[in-house]
Amino acid sequence: MLSIRNLNVGIAEKQILKDFNLEIKPGEIHAIMGPNGTGKSTLASTLAGKEDYEVLSGEVSFNGKNLLEMSADERAREGVFLAFQYPVEIPGVSTTNFMKAAVNAKRKHQGLEPMDAKDFLKLMREKMTLVEMNKEFTSRSVNEGFSGGEKKRNEIFQMAMLEPSLCLLDETDSGLDIDALRIVANGVNKLRDYKRSFLVITHYQRLLNYIVPDYVHVMYGGKIVKSGGKELALKLEEQGYDWIKEEVGELAN
Amino acid sequence: MAENDKIIDEVVANDYKYGFTTNIEQEFAAVGLSEDTVRFISAKKEEPEWMLDWRLKAYKAWLKMEQPKWQNVHFPEIDFQSIIYYAAQKRKKVINSLDDVDPEIRNTYDKLGIPIQEQKLLAGVAVDYVMDSESVITTFRESLKEKGIIFCSISEAIREQPELVKKYLGSVVPQRDNYYAALNSAVFSDGSFVYIPKGVRCPMELSTYFRINAENTGQFERTLIIADEGSYVSYLEGCTAPMRDENQLHAAVVELVTHDNAEIKYSTVQNWYPGDKEGKGGIYNFVTKRGICQGKNSKISWTQVETGSAITWKYPSCILKGDNSIGEFYSVAVTNNYQQADTGTKMIHIGKNTKSRIVSKGISAGNSQNSYRGQVQVHRTADNAYNSSQCDSLLIGDKCGAHTFPYLEIKNSTGKVEHEATTSKIGEDLLFYCNQRGLTNEEAVSMIINGYCKEVFKQLPMEFMVEAQKLLSISLEGSVG
Numbered sequence: 234m235l236s237i238r239n240l241n242v243g244i245a246e247k248q249i250l251k252d253f254n255l256e257i258k259p260g261e262i263h264a265i266m267g268p269n270g271t272g273k274s275t276l277a278s279t280l281a282g283k284e285d286y287e288v289l290s291g292e293v294s295f296n297g298k299n300l301l302e303m304s305a306d307e308r309a310r311e312g313v314f315l316a317f318q319y320p321v322e323i324p325g326v327s328t329t330n331f332m333k334a335a336v337n338a339k340r341k342h343q344g345l346e347p348m349d350a351k352d353f354l355k356l357m358r359e360k361m362t363l364v365e366m367n368k369e370f371t372s373r374s375v376n377e378g379f380s381g382g383e384k385k386r387n388e389i390f391q392m393a394m395l396e397p398s399l400c401l402l403d404e405t406d407s408g409l410d411i412d413a414l415r416i417v418a419n420g421v422n423k424l425r426d427y428k429r430s431f432l433v434i435t436h437y438q439r440l441l442n443y444i445v446p447d448y449v450h451v452m453y454g455g456k457i458v459k460s461g462g463k464e465l466a467l468k469l470e471e472q473g474y475d476w477i478k479e480e481v482g483e484l485a486n
Numbered sequence: 487m488a489e490n491d492k493i494i495d496e497v498v499a500n501d502y503k504y505g506f507t508t509n510i511e512q513e514f515a516a517v518g519l520s521e522d523t524v525r526f527i528s529a530k531k532e533e534p535e536w537m538l539d540w541r542l543k544a545y546k547a548w549l550k551m552e553q554p555k556w557q558n559v560h561f562p563e564i565d566f567q568s569i570i571y572y573a574a575q576k577r578k579k580v581i582n583s584l585d586d587v588d589p590e591i592r593n594t595y596d597k598l599g600i601p602i603q604e605q606k607l608l609a610g611v612a613v614d615y616v617m618d619s620e621s622v623i624t625t626f627r628e629s630l631k632e633k634g635i636i637f638c639s640i641s642e643a644i645r646e647q648p649e650l651v652k653k654y655l656g657s658v659v660p661q662r663d664n665y666y667a668a669l670n671s672a673v674f675s676d677g678s679f680v681y682i683p684k685g686v687r688c689p690m691e692l693s694t695y696f697r698i699n700a701e702n703t704g705q706f707e708r709t710l711i712i713a714d715e716g717s718y719v720s721y722l723e724g725c726t727a728p729m730r731d732e733n734q735l736h737a738a739v740v741e742l743v744t745h746d747n748a749e750i751k752y753s754t755v756q757n758w759y760p761g762d763k764e765g766k767g768g769i770y771n772f773v774t775k776r777g778i779c780q781g782k783n784s785k786i787s788w789t790q791v792e793t794g795s796a797i798t799w800k801y802p803s804c805i806l807k808g809d810n811s812i813g814e815f816y817s818v819a820v821t822n823n824y825q826q827a828d829t830g831t832k833m834i835h836i837g838k839n840t841k842s843r844i845v846s847k848g849i850s851a852g853n854s855q856n857s858y859r860g861q862v863q864v865h866r867t868a869d870n871a872y873n874s875s876q877c878d879s880l881l882i883g884d885k886c887g888a889h890t891f892p893y894l895e896i897k898n899s900t901g902k903v904e905h906e907a908t909t910s911k912i913g914e915d916l917l918f919y920c921n922q923r924g925l926t927n928e929e930a931v932s933m934i935i936n937g938y939c940k941e942v943f944k945q946l947p948m949e950f951m952v953e954a955q956k957l958l959s960i961s962l963e964g965s966v967g
């Protein structure tokens with residue numbers, strides 16, 4: 234589904250991702266953890282196609298296609314979804330209208346007719362229930378005046394609406410209260426199926442109690458330095474990153 | 487999405503799609519402006535003596551006036567002696583039926599998407615077609631006449647409705663009101679005249695389509711709309727011009743009068759040629775539009791969608807004289823490339839319990855400058871006046887500018903004035919967010935703009951709402967990477 238090989242990425246003359254490698258198979262959930270500033274968001278943004286990030290070398294194939302050749306909007310229509318760490322406000326555009334445009338852009342890409350109004354509203358209702366989102370939010374401008382937690386929930390709602398095949402979640406858990414965390418995690422779990430893959434970036438093991446990953450990777454200095462099962466997250470929670478840094482240091486020596 | 491597709495296709499295919507010229511035989515006034523020019527125009531139009539006198543009075547006033555300099559726009563000095571003040575099609579005198587319209591002119595309007603053919607017109611819209619200095623033809627006039635509605639060119643009204651014209655012409659915008667109004671009063675060549683009699687609700691949209699065709703020609707049209715007691719009319723004007731390297735002057739005057747319980751809804755979709763991407767050419771649009779709510783409980787509502795012109799200088803205003811009268815101003819002003827717009831409104835509260843509402847949406851892209859200038863005056867007599875103003879600016883990119891100049895003059899303490907202003911920006915992060923949901927930059931901008939302008943668009947008659955949305959997408963083509 235997603236295969237990243239020797240990816241090197243820089244921004245503003247500074248190299249962030251260094252020979253990054255990762256394989257994600259259909260239906261898998263991968264968690265990425267790691268200290269601040271190691272390049273987790275850079276990875277997510279690069280996969281989503283943000284232009285500021287310069288791909289220096291490497292390959293990324295997504296469902297057999299060269300992801301790096303596609304524009305950001307093409308990637309989205311092909312099924313890459315990024316739940317932003319910092320969702321943006323869209324003045325004057327309601328979530329309903331925003332989703333209508335997005336859903337229909339994807340349908341057009343698939344050679345389908347725009348969804349009719351009744352089906353669309355039904356879909357909205359169904360997905361709103363999934364993330365226990367209040368109807369009131371859909372008529373407000375996208376993210377405008379939303380609390381931090383509401384914005385994150387709105388990201389998962391949009392993800393549910395667009396039914397992507399690769400979901401990138403960048404710290405979707407931060408800023409969520411305990412109930413919201415459970416709701417968001419439930420939403421993600423309901424979207425889980427044998428085809429859909431997830432890359433979950435988080436700082437907290439707690440999220441992984443709800444969204445149980447197949448793999449946990451530790452990222453440090455622009456690459457994955459350790460991979461394991463969900464118990465790796467527990468160990469990080471208990472011991473922090475020092476032992477990883479030591480190990481990496483030893484490797485470097 | 488199909489609609490969106492069409493828009494994008496047009497965006498890609500066209501820059502300014504109205505930029506062609508029509509080859510018809512025309513006659514012109516000599517270049518430049520003198521008393522003789524004024525006499526020539528008046529004679530061409532076979533005007534009565536009183537009209538010529540009126541024009542000459544304006545001309546003399548104009549000679550003593552100076553070009554205003556207070557607007558936030560910059561342009562080289564206009565040479566008023568290098569402009570041709572009258573251009574009209576050479577043709578047989580009288581047009582009795584649609585078949586008499588020159589095929590080239592019909593062709594022009596066909597290309598503009600507004601065919602001169604009654605049965606093909608947008609359902610229920612009567613149109614007056616004005617090219618350069620002449621009204622070409624007014625459609626549906628017979629069926630309007632049955633209700634006592636007069637809808638004709640102003641030249642015709644001067645000849646056939648002298649009492650009405652004498653009474654109202656210059657009553658809202660006097661000859662010496664301002665420099666360009668004085669100029670217009672001296673040399674105006676055509677425009678529309680509307681009279682809605684007492685108690686009549688005009689059964690269709692009335693519309694004038696203005697087209698500048700000839701080179702080096704100024705267009706000075708004059709529109710006068712009178713809504714008598716208890717009547718209602720919705721009026722729409724549209725404007726385009728060919729692409730030319732020189733700047734062309736458009737200095738129009740519009741006057742509206744509502745009597746007791748009457749209402750006029752005046753909408754404009756202005757798409758004069760804005761100049762090219764380097765800022766060469768384009769129309770100077772210096773317009774005076776003003777309405778007076780003469781009678782009690784009357785209402786005047788201005789809606790404008792301004793996308794064209796190199797320079798726009800225009801403040802549709804309402805004088806709220808009648809008690810309980812209402813003035814409204816809804817505006818979308820788009821500037822791109824090197825366009826400059828200084829536009830807004832004046833709400834002058836004189837009567838008791840008068841209300842006004844201002845919704846201004848400025849959109850600036852490219853290297854353009856967009857200014858909102860609005861004045862609210864509450865006079866001593868205006869007990870319980872109420873005004874609410876909402877002025878929003880949207881910036882696309884970071885080379886453009888938006889400016890807001892609100893002026894308040896409150897002389898009655900029972901009044902209430904509310905002002906709200908916002909500035910937002912379509913930046914890279916916002917576009918990336920939309921891209922990430924599958925939308926192209928064009929789709930994202932078009933979606934954001936339509937959301938942003940919703941409040942104004944919904945004031946427009948249905949058919950023109952779609953037109954206005956398309957126009958906006960086209961105007962903003964290439965404004966994002």
Ligand SMILES: Nc1ncnc2c1ncn2[C@@H]1O[C@H](COP(=O)(O)OP(=O)(O)OP(=O)(O)O)[C@@H](O)[C@H]1O
Nearest residue numbers: 244245247249267268269270271272273274275276
């Ligand atoms: N526009 C930019 N210009 C310069 N440096 C940048 C820019 N964007 C990101 N960086 C740098 O790239 C590095 C990686 O940033 P990134 O956001 O990917 O980290 P992260 O792992 O997501 O951190 P966090 O856990 O704090 O979210 C940081 O050192 C950051 O300062």
Ligand SMILES: [Mg+2]
Nearest residue numbers: 273274275318
């Ligand atoms: Mg991050």
